Amino acid sequence: MMISFFENFFELQKGIHQMLFSWVPFSVGDLLYIILGAFLLYYAITLFRKERRNNSLIRILMIINIFYFIYQVFWGMLYFQTPIIKKLASQKEPDVEKAKRLAITYLEKCKTTRQSVKEDGNGVFIMTNLTSIQKEILSQQAKLPSYISGKKAPQILDIKPSLFKNIMSFTGILGYYNPFTAEAQYNSELPHTFIPFTTAHESSHQLGFAREQEANFVGYLIGIHSNNLELRYSTEFFTLKSLLRFIVEEDPEFVENILHQYSPAMKRDRAYEKSFVLSHQGWLDDFFGFTNNLFLKSNQQEGSVTYSYFIDLLLNYENT
Ligand SMILES: [Zn+2]
Structure with missing residues (x-):
């Protein structure tokens, strides 16, 4: 039951994303990874500065958490399909x-x-x-x-x-x-x-x-x-x-x-x-x-x- 929910959700999500991105000649996802990498790198560097350390650490954990959550909902649940x-x-x-x-x-x-x-x-x-x-x-x-x-x-x-x-x-x-x-x-x-x-x-x-x-x-x-x-x-x-x-x-x-x-x-x-x-x-x-x-x-x-x-x-x- 639960899995078929995520399977249907996957179709919906894919439909929307393909409408948005399939016509773009380059990989939008790769660009997203580059931007994400740049943000993480920036916050990682500011970890070395005492006055910004706490703030940067929170930002890094937030980004990782959000992306991990989206990953699980969009994709990770499909690992539970019938083999x-x-x-x-x-x-x-x-x-x-x-x-x-x-x-x-x-x-x-x-x-x-x-x-x-x-x-x-x-x-x-x-x-x-x-x-x-x-x-x-x-x-x-x-x-x-x-x-x-x-x-x-x-x-x-x-x-x-x-x-x-x-x-x-x-x-x-x-x-x-x-x-x-x-x-x-x-x-x-x-x-x-x-x-x-x-x-x-x-x-x-x-x-x-x-x-x-x-x-x-x-x-x-x-x-x-x-x-x-x-x-x-x-x-x-x-x-x-x-x-x-x-x-x-x-x-x-x-x-x-x-x-x-x-x-x-x-x-x-x-x-x-x-x-x-x-x-x-x-x-x-x-x-x-x-x-x-x-x-x-x-x-x-x-x-x-x-x-x-x-x-x-x-x-x-x-x-x-
Ligand atoms: Zn593969």
Whole structure:
């Protein structure tokens, strides 16, 4: 009862925010974060001056409290929705053999789709029309199986390049959803193999799926049936990589063998992704990697096998 109230409230809030902000060509939410950051920095500096200390401390606590409250009401409550896994017919533990069969299927899919997309002078995958990818994502949102998503899919384009793309490249963050303005942001500096799927992922948050791995799964459902080959390749490539990351814990030789079987074009895409990650490694990445690990560990039961919730959803959804 309570959750459906917040789900409806989310739709209302999103409708108003998209009316206000979707037509603005840049991310209003990013601008909001910059202004907020400037205020916090200003009050933090004045903390060092004795006569203003109390006043500044109250201001800082007030800002944090207000934003935390708005965040919870606009977004945080959506974490209490029924998990997608409970809506699937099968709810088994991920099975490595099944993952291997799927990895072979997705390798073949990737190889085929990759033949029909464009590449740059270095033979690396490029997108030709991001707007048509975004429109395709919106139209696929409306076709999601109703037992998984009963959400409304308003066909409003509200996906924007992040103003923080330079910093983002060094943090390993591909995109994010802004709960205060209902905008979806992606890092436009990323290798193109990442961008269409990242956009589908962020659009799934925008649709109302808060959990990270559920956004991956809904993004997967959006991309995998698409007639837009650039979106489909990006999604198939993401799915294959996720499967391999799961399998490598149990059978590294199998993964090595699959990597060998990548088509030359896929190998070039993989090499480009790797070189991008390597050239953007730094202290920020270490910091975020560290906090991320800390966060994941605190949410995981001790001693359990490490697989992502996305793999759990994928293997239970696919009947191979
Ligand atoms: Zn996300």
